Each structure stands twice: as structure tokens, then as C-alpha cells.
Amino acid sequence: MNKKTLVLGASLKPERYSNIAINKLRNYNHEVVAFGLRKGSVRDVEIDSELINYDSIDTVTLYLNPKRQEAYYNYIIGLNPNRVIFNPGTENPEFYALLRQNNIDFEVACTLVLLSIGQY
Structure with missing residues (x-):
């Protein structure tokens, strides 16, 4: 199933995990915006x-540290995704609570x- 994904914190640098994720998502034929x-x-x-x-947007996958995420809380919630993925280094209990309040699933x-x- 194609899960339209927003990669938030996308990088042009090929060695960055966000860049690798964009490539791998496309390899699996997911629609990607960044x-x-x-x-x-x-x-x-x-x-x-x-x-x-x-x-x-089905999934927002985060590549921003918790402090940098704060500026995007309302934006992400406003997109009303089915879920938000907190990749390693992006874990953020404050944001988990906001997502729960807005009935948005999340995964660490x-x-x-x-x-x-x-399992994507």
C-alpha cells in the first residue's frame, strides 16, 4: 500500500538519514514530499x-531534534496525518502528548x- 509520506528535516546530503529515507521510500514506491x-x-x-x-499525508517521518520540532507542532497536527514516526534522536514526550490529544498515532x-x- 502506498503511504504518502512527508519527510520533515530533509537533507540534500546523501549521507544523512533523511536523504537515505527518501530514496528507500521511493524504492518501495511510496509517494514522498519533503x-x-x-x-x-x-x-x-x-x-x-x-x-x-x-x-x-499518511505518515510524517521526523528528522529534527525535539527542540527544532516545536516550531512545527501546529503544522504537523494541521496536516492530520495517520501517524508520526519519531526516528532515533527525535524522541519527544511533549509532542507525543499533543499528538494523543489530537488522535494522531505515533511510533518511536x-x-x-x-x-x-x-512493517512500514
């Missing part, structure tokens, strides 16, 4: 540097591992 500090593209995915109210997991084991 937001990062710098515009550019990874494979066939444009990285937006301005927030866009994307439609039908690694997008790359979930894809590899067929």
Missing part, C-alpha cells in the same frame, strides 16, 4: 523550503528499519 532548510531534489522528490499544506521507530522488515 521539507528542509534548503530547496533541491533527492531523486524525483523536490525538497520544499516553505511549509505547504499537503493533502492526504526507524523508518529505514520499518521499511526493511515490511
